[in-house]
Amino acid sequence: MFVTPGGVLAFRAHFIIEGAWREDGKGLSIWDTFAHTPLKVGNDDNGDIACDSYHRIDEDVALLKKLGLTHYRFSISWPRILPDGTTSFINKAGLKYYENLIDALLAANIQPQVTIYHWDLPQALQDVKGWENDTIVDRFKEYADVLFSHLGHKVKFWITLNEPYNVAQIGHGISFRPGTAPYIVAHNLIKAHAEAWHLYNDTYRAKQGGIISLSINSDWAEPRNPYKQEDIDAARRFVQFFIGWFADPVFKNGDYNEVMKTMIRERSLAQGFAKSRLPEFTEEEKRRIKGTFDYFGFNHYTTVLAYNFKYATIIQATKAETDRSWLGSGSFWLKVTPFGFRKILKYIKEEYGNPPIYITENGISERGEVDLNDVWRKHYYTSYINEALKAYKLDGADIRGYTAWTLMDNLEWATGFSDRFGLYYVNRSDPALPRIAKQSAEHYTRIIHCNGFPNDMYKHLP
Template sequence: MFCVNHYTTKIARHATLRLSAKSYEYDRDLSEAEEGDSPTTAISNQRAVAWGLRRLLNWIKEEYGDPEIYITENGVATESKTTWDDSARVFFYKTYIDEALKAYDLDGVKVKGYTVTSLMDSFEWLNGYKLGFGLHHVDFTNPNRPRTPKYSAHFYYQVIRDNGFPTPDDEKMLYGHFRKDFIWSTATASYQIEGGWRADGKGLSIWDKFAHTPLRVFNDDNGDIACDSYNKVEEDVAILKQLKVTHYRFSISWSRVLPDGTTKYINEPGLNYYHRLVDALLAANIQPHITLYHWDLPQALQDIGGWENETIIFKFRDYADLIFSRLGHKVKFWITINEPYNIANVGHGYGAAAPGISFRPGTLPYIVGHHLLKAHAEAWHLYNEKYRAKQKGIISITINSDWSEPRNPYKQEDIDAARRVVQFYIGWFAHPIFNGDYSDMMKTIIRERSLAAGLPKSRLPEFSPEEIKRIKGTYDYFGFNHYTTVLAFPVDYGNLQHYDADRGAGTIADRTWLDSGSSWLKVSPFGFRRILNFIKEEYGNPPIIITENGISERGSIDLNDIHRSYYYEKYINQVLKAYLLDDVDIRGYTAWSLMDNLEWATGFSERFGLFYVNRSDPKLPRVAKTSVAQYSTIINCNGFPDPASGSHECLNPEPEGTSAPITDDTVQFLGMKLSTSDAETGLNTTFALLIVAVFAAVCSSFCFFKARKQHRKNSMWKL
């Protein structure tokens, strides 16, 4: 057998060291560096590089004839002050043991055993008692040296009991179908796809200004052209037909319709674009689902205070009135405002999105959020009182939220932190609309922290009784955007006046969750079902339409986006479980996004699209990724048919005759624009003519030299 102790992995490179006394390090001719992307530990030169264990085990297999391997030490150090809440050690064991399992199960390495270092904190050689590797904390100040199990001891016990990592019951596939009238959709937003930033009288938006400000957007990308959807209605509808969606969620650019944000001047060409889009969708039997506001406020309104200025409530109502009056007879599904949390906190707290304000993070986000709720309510009442009876549509707001789990499920402080994260996220806007007023948690925490800082009143604005009544119930469904789950733990920010300090929590991700192209987005489908159940229990089981859900990639282009197919399968299956097993009233699902587009402050570096947009081609053709077939099959089956019940027709749908990927089939050839087939014919003909010309030139040269030689010969005979 082969016994191996392993703790970390280094990055090595060849190096010829200076002449020095001969030593082991000198003989190796190399230098080592830390693996910079891996988590640090309490020992500066021992990072937690889990993938290195699998590679080492495979190397031993190949180098030493596939022996039986016993891992006789593996562990991570933490500071001695860490008593029992050693979450970092849990992550270490979870990732390292998983890599050992991969080596055994996938690579055929004969891994026969695994040993944790260490049973308990002990004398750690040159580090003395400053560090600890133990599953159990030892109180060295107590003469009896009591041993207390840490969080990692409970975790390791579960691994031993399960002999690995069996698939949890809530992650196993459920086969079944959604309701017959289930909405299947995909989504975009105006600034992200339309382009035409100054076309046909459009006014500037806050995102036009933000993206044209240096260093605000990655690579200084902007939406001046974006996906050019303003000029590609037919192409966009064609790929929607290919997806087989029943609905398409898109937003209207407020400044395209009302250049200065007010109804003093209506830009008819801008409105006509949306008429053409809606008409094309309806002709394709696709229902439009319109968002009135998806973050691109007219810059003219921002210049007078934007969402901080209370007058915007009525300007938004007037804008909504115009859109309802012009498009409402053709549109049955409406969203007032998309993700008010991001508008209020990311745009006016962190400053990471337009308008990019960050100097009042303890007050401005709450003021903006207050006005967003009032504006939503006014638009909802306007539709309800003036348009609903005739147009017969439904209208609501879309709220986004992560799900939050405690970092340490055995620690009450982490459990409380997870609850605060959810209430300060989804509850900030859902509670006033679905239950009435802000939650008691938010009101109490922000008021107490405001008074403790010497302020005369809470930084969270108060609603009057009349306002509470007017906002409560302004929904026809719960529009919900969800992407990922986080792990929460308490953080004391002192007297800092900030949303994060009010929330009093930090968040991280489990290291074993799959990555995406976005640092904040980890694949954690179980959280989707849990937050849908939270909505059911917290807000009275309202009808839910999932208005965004998806995953990104970055880096080189790969149309075989298996990670996206995996994501959709797992997340949509969790939605099915919530619907069939938990009786959550789910009415629809929307995939984000239809195509790769400008992903806000990350520019074009992160791509969420089902369709790839070839930005190296001026025509910006849309090309289907493999996830298109997977998502369209789920739509066609209205869920997940049980493979045990035999073949299913929905798994082999007939191809959509008009929905092939949009590609440019023309090329420039000798200054002429030709189809590829004509260009190929022309190229072959040109090549053939060239061969004939070369052959003729060779023959002519041969005849010329032969005639010249004969002429010289005749001349000599004459002499």
């Protein structure tokens, strides 16, 4: 049995599920702007209605209760609470929506796990350079303060940031450009997380009794040629640049790892910069950042094969590919590689002093024709949870809970509604947007009920 004190969960993010994009005083987010720009999102989909969860609290909580979940992770829309991103106006209607959702969850004996920031920066803040402007640190702290003060008496599990790597790297893109923006953004994200953590720790923890950290995402990397030292080194570098970018400052010493600092400095100087494009933390900032966690929130989906790549435009001198024999999914980047899950969980244990781990996202997508007999998802969850079990039982990783991505098919960011990760299918051809259970929903429910694998599942385990 997989004993997880934190329970078994499902997750949803506000923009891709709530809809009600201009209702009750909500401000515009950068994703509202992005989705209304032609050709930015697959099929020109947008989040105006999404799954209409803003109007379907009772219906959605009933699904959660039917699944048997102990916890539900969801995120809060910053512009729904603070329309212009600042505390100049607090939108009471937005707060009331989340109060109602939290109350409905608690009435169903489901504990809320709340993500403060899941990529929906208020457009008004982006208009003044967003995460590239260091004033964002104070704006984020003020936003967190509003949430702690209004919702913290009912919420005992907080996540400051979801996947800051994607905000910095994908959102502000290094790619083949030798720019500074991703590093500045990451720098401010880390400082913003630390300030929110200290605010909670110093002002709210004693009376509210919750825990708080951030959720970091990372693939695992294997060397493309396991007998080639430069590929072995590349795989290690890949992980240090991915998970280490944000984990090392928070979980180690308040600073970036030496591999990142050395390589970025050398490449920056080679490209004509006067100094490294990676900003430096002051000694005071390092002390402020180090140890700002109560657990290690971790999102994981897949593994890659890494190899050395010498062009100066690729900062970590690493590229990645996949093995053709690996099973695919509805997402081009997601290959079914459960073996990597155990390895990266063990890596977290060994690299970061065996912190309590909450797996805050894990799942698989499909595309094309709808088939409610989603055997691929049942196989994925069984295989990946089994590897987490090995990490827990055999490797001694302190795993406290597991979260499936996601409750229902939704707007999967830039790919639109085409990539479907849900345990429930949402029939978008019906204006009522009915949620229809896939077979994986029953499969997941049985895992939850047993807090592990029923006997008849063992024959399917690798």
